[in-house]
Amino acid sequence: MEKFKAVLDLQSKHRSALGYGLVTLLTAGGEKIFSEVVFQCPCSATWNLPYGLVFLLVPALALFVLGYALSARTWRLLTGCCSGSRSTSSSSWSHSAFVCARLTAGATVPAVTWVAVALLGGSFYQCAVSGSTYMAKRLCQGRDDSCVDKLPLVPCNKQEAEMQDILSQLKAQSQVLGWVLIAVVIVLLLAVKSVTRCFSPVSYLQLQFWEIYTEKEGQILQKAASENATQLAQENVRCFFECSDPRECKTPSSKAWQHISALYTFNSKNQFYSMLHKYVNRKGAAGGLSSMEGDAAVSALGFIDDSGMVNTNTSI
Numbered sequence: 001m002e003k004f005k006a007v008l009d010l011q012s013k014h015r016s017a018l019g020y021g022l023v024t025l026l027t028a029g030g031e032k033i034f035s036e037v038v039f040q041c042p043c044s045a046t047w048n049l050p051y052g053l054v055f056l057l058v059p060a061l062a063l064f065v066l067g068y069a070l071s072a073r074t075w076r077l078l079t080g081c082c083s084g085s086r087s088t089s090s091s092s093w094s095h096s097a098f099v100c101a102r103l104t105a106g107a108t109v110p111a112v113t114w115v116a117v118a119l120l121g122g123s124f125y126q127c128a129v130s131g132s133t134y135m136a137k138r139l140c141q142g143r144d145d146s147c148v149d150k151l152p153l154v155p156c157n158k159q160e161a162e163m164q165d166i167l168s169q170l171k172a173q174s175q176v177l178g179w180v181l182i183a184v185v186i187v188l189l190l191a192v193k194s195v196t197r198c199f200s201p202v203s204y205l206q207l208q209f210w211e212i213y214t215e216k217e218g219q220i221l222q223k224a225a226s227e228n229a230t231q232l233a234q235e236n237v238r239c240f241f242e243c244s245d246p247r248e249c250k251t252p253s254s255k256a257w258q259h260i261s262a263l264y265t266f267n268s269k270n271q272f273y274s275m276l277h278k279y280v281n282r283k284g285a286a287g288g289l290s291s292m293e294g295d296a297a298v299s300a301l302g303f304i305d306d307s308g309m310v311n312t313n314t315s316i
Contacts, residue, residue, distance in 0.1 A: 034055060035118075041155040043154075064108065109189075264297075
């Protein structure tokens with residue numbers, strides 16, 4: 001699970017081309033292990049198609065789900081949404097839908113990477129297609145009538161030499177589809193990245209500063225929370241064993257935690273670098289922390305919702 005988390009954490013930081021490269025390399029390694037150690041095509045007209053599709057698509061589905069599960073933004077969005085304590089205004093719902101779209105796009109990257117790498121390998125595609133009645137008729141066109149019956153045995157090299165050219169044809173088809181999928185993904189990622197930056201309300205250098213601020217705030221918040229929790233725990237344990245009354249240890253209220261856990265919205269008139277920044281500056285102001293006119297979800301600032309404290313003891 002920790003290895004999957006490391007892989008998906010890399011893809012979530014999609015600002016780095018190195019992150020995508022490492023995701024691809026690790027996915028390729030996983031596919032190699034699956035295809036050589038785990039995968040064994042049954043070479044059966046009944047089982048080839050479902051068996052090949054399971055190995056091609058189910059790991060991709062698992063990576064897609066893990067992309068959701070291991071994203072901090074997912075739990076920031078879901079935590080408390082059914083308790084009735086959060087705002088349910090139309091702007092809140094639209095912002096949630098926007099975040100869900102970003103989550104889906106991020107979770108799709110490792111899933112599509114798996115499918116592309118698996119297609120380049122060819123084993124899963126060869127097994128699946130050799131069990132397809134529709135594809136068998138196309139592949140065996142111009143051959144003798146026994147070709148359709150022999151085709152499911154081709155992935156296991158159990159047929160005569162003249163049938164092996166079909167195996168090469170299937171591998172070629174698989175690799176072409178793999179490269180086409182990779183090209184499409186790269187073009188889409190570049191297009192989305194370009195459009196996102198094009199509509200950014202802040203300049204390039206301010207965006208760089210914003211990313212540094214977000215990273216440092218998360219680190220300091222993690223350290224301060226750990227120190228505060230340790231102090232509170234020590235005081236409670238001391239009072240338990242000494243049978244004494246506890247000294248006052250100030251901690252933020254539930255309302256304060258709720259405010260800084262909310263999804264970030266950008267406002268050009270009142271620029272705050274995070275929800276914590278917004279809270280400490282507006283907690284005493286008229287209107288409090290409620291949404292203001294001009295608040296909007298900005299795709300270029302989506303990294304803000306990924307920040308916060310990291311509990312290294314949490315597991316799925």
